[in-house]
Amino acid sequence: MISERHEELATLYTLGLLEREDRRAFESDLAGNAELRSLKADLAETTAALTLSVCSFAPPASLRARVLAAAGAESRHEAALAPVFRFPRWLPLAAAAGLAVTAIWLGRQNLSLREQNTALRTERELAELAYQAAQSQLQERTLLAEGMINDLGRQLREQQDLTRLKVTALASLAGNTPTAQAIAVWDPGRETGLLTIDRLPVIADSQDYQIWVVDPAYPIPVDGGVFKPGEDGRAVLTFHGDKPIRSVAAFAISLEKKGGVPKAEGPIVLLGKF
């Protein structure tokens, strides 16, 4: 008679649900209980039959050929690795003789190995020295690598800094400076700009070009200073507003009287918006 407890263990065992200790205990019970073994065997068949309860699908036709090809490849491989060999009748005598010869040979080898042992000890000491030298080289290279990593980190940080810069191209507003080319770069952190201009018309001595920074915080553009291009129409200069700049919406360049004006009066020749 099988107890309910054993029935429960048998069902859980066949489903692979027992923890390791319970499984070992159950296997120990199985060893001494034929009736329980029979129940377990029947339950194993029942459990396997659950396989057939699923919706049945044929595998792709290619799978059959693949399985057979793989089996064939394994067979050939094994055949190549393990050629058929039959033991001859004289093998035991030959083995005994071989053992005797081997014993003599081992004795000689023992002496030889002692000599080799001394040589190996010397080699080992040399190897340890080489190891120490290699280790110090490695430490030096590690330091060098750390330096390179720090440099790369610094370069990366500098590149990340560049991403905060604002860049705009200024264009001729009224067609009065059609060939002029101007680029303005603004660094919000430093509230400083860099202006590069080419082919700006040359102006009279009594005139200056004046830069204006358009900040929505102020009712009128902020004065960014005056400049005069060279005879070739080129100018490169840094500039900043005469008031604190919170955000830049645009840059403008106007043509004013020499020395500039607090509020733009002359024509706007170039404008660049963000």
Added chain:
Amino acid sequence: MDNSAQSAEEERNRAQVQLIAAMSRGDKTALAGLYDQLATPLYSLAYRMLGDAGEAEDLVQDILLQVWRTAGSYDTSRGSVFSWIATLTRNRAIDRIRMRKRRSELLANAAPDLQPAAPEGDADSAGSLWLREKAAAVRAALAELAPDQQQAIELAYFSGLTQQEIAAQLNEPLGTIKARIRRGLLRLKDRLPSRL
């Protein structure tokens, strides 16, 4: 089950044992014969557990090659050929499910308390007459179980969940789950032939 059906079962199992014996001697046609008989249920099981047709194919190939390599170790006293190979397939599928779990995939997605989407091919038209008849018998026997027993057994067999995980998933005490599995599986055993 009547006597003629029982003897047909035994005859079929004997034939499969002979195929295994021939495979142990390197007979590839025996492997082809076993494939023709068992590939469909093994593939269906693997697909049901893994929910992925490609993975199911790989699994069936691995298992049949394992059987090819270890055919000589098959011992008839340990169960039918079908039971042996189905158990190998299920265990390997559980390994894969647990590997997925370790890879932080949600096991709940793999736990097939619902039928996964079908792969290409006609469902239930595949396989031999023997398989179709057996499948119908197993399904009928399962359908006779109380729904909660059926659910616990299916989850235990197909999901790769532990006892505790099954209890948690069904929101029932562990003792209740064990009792459902025990009663349900014993009842199934009484309804099904001893060897498939």
